[in-house]
Amino acid sequence: MNTNSTTGRTDPGLTIGHLAKAAGVNVETVRYYQRIGLIREPLKPAQGYRRYPASLAETIRFVKRAQELGFSLNEITDLLSLNARNCDEARAIAEHKHAVIQQRIDDLNAIQRELSRLINACRKNGSGQEQCAIIATLSKTTEFNPES
Numbered sequence: 405m406n407t408n409s410t411t412g413r414t415d416p417g418l419t420i421g422h423l424a425k426a427a428g429v430n431v432e433t434v435r436y437y438q439r440i441g442l443i444r445e446p447l448k449p450a451q452g453y454r455r456y457p458a459s460l461a462e463t464i465r466f467v468k469r470a471q472e473l474g475f476s477l478n479e480i481t482d483l484l485s486l487n488a489r490n491c492d493e494a495r496a497i498a499e500h501k502h503a504v505i506q507q508r509i510d511d512l513n514a515i516q517r518e519l520s521r522l523i524n525a526c527r528k529n530g531s532g533q534e535q536c537a538i539i540a541t542l543s544k545t546t547e548f549n550p551e552s
Contacts, residue, residue: 417456418460419453419454419456420454427468441481442484475501479497479501
């Protein structure tokens with residue numbers, strides 16, 4: 405049981421099901437976060453169910469929002485270890501993620517350009533007189549390099 409710092413009352417905490425519902429995830433997500441050490445599992449009392457502090461729902465929502473922005477669970481662990489005043493460290497993590505995402509976007513744009521080139525080559529060969537550019541390219545033993 406936890407004591408609410410505002411009211412001074414004892415907070416019995418939430419069962420895992422209520423915690424999951426409050427955080428907007430399923431119970432298996434909470435269990436997975438426990439297994440990987442992202443959140444701590446409370447001790448099981450001699451009788452009854454484990455009780456989780458209600459504030460843990462906000463932590464789980466933080467994790468989900470960070471995942472939506474593309475952060476890995478390892479990066480989220482790093483972010484959770486920071487306090488609200490470690491803006492420089494949080495910004496460094498976010499800047500690194502931004503650079504990684506930009507590189508992915510650049511790679512995807514290069515792939516898109518190559519596919520467009522192959523599709524156009526295939527359209528020009530509408531009569532089927534030459535080998536299909538798409539099949540010929542996919543049959544090559546060299547790998548596509550999006551940076552070339």
